Amino acid sequence: MQKADKRFLEKIRRKVADAVRDYGLIRPGDRILVALSGGKDSTVLLDALHNRMHSLGIPYTLAAATVDLTDVGYAIDTDKLKAFCEERDIPLTILKDDMKITEGPKHPCFYCAWNRRRLLFQYADASGFGKVAFGHNRDDAVETFLMNMIYHAEGSAFPAKLDMFGGRLQIIRPLLYVSNAEAERYVSLIGYEPVPYNCPYARDNDREKFRNLLRTLHGIHPRAGERIFEAMHRIRPEYLPRREKSD
Secondary structure, rough: OOOOHHHHHHHHHHHHHHHHHOOOOOOOOOEEEEEEOOHHHHHHHHHHHHHHHHHOOOOOOOEEEEEEEEEOOOOOOOHHHHHHHEEEEEEEOEEEOOOOOOOOOOOHHHHHHHHHHHHHOOOOOOOOEEEEEEOHHEEEEEEEEHHHHHHHOEEEEEEEEEHHHHOEEEEEEOOOOOOHHHHHHHHOOOOOOOOOOOOOOOOOOOOHHHHHHHHHHHHHOOOOOHHHHOOOOOHHHHOOOOOOOOO
């Protein structure tokens, strides 16, 4: 591997470590369950957290879980995920469910995401994990921010950490400093080919529309995603319109 590539891997691992530090995501003794889909983001997350744990000797427990829904229109290569985790001596659990995601008034993506989280949270809680780590990256946060502004008229995205069930479980997102392009290069350098994502509903959902919008913004300014993400941390209320009365 070229020196520049090694430096890049270390740069991304430092970004994950910085997010862990800045947002207070992981403490010694934590039991962390990584939601592993086999895509690039969750793979980068698992590899970076594993590297951090071993290179720095930080005492926390790391495991992974994959949700395999039978009604999503495509199959997950679980053998590939098992091999990836075995190489790193990380326990992997496959959570299967046959609940229908197309039987309801909302878009199938809503029911798919809801059921995946339900299974992950139930398993994490029953197995004694205090934290569930998701691979949402910086671009995901920016896309959600844009979606919520346009569809819900509010400035929100998702937090780096979120307590669930009265604090019994906590969601953490250590990949928030990493861009989509950086995640793609990372998995390529570690020799991992992401599991194909052939969901038949992916091109018809709102997320894809705002992903394309962010690409357009990057055409206007190459650091648009980074700037919007930093703007979330630098809100200046004194320079925003403020209503004297609210209905």
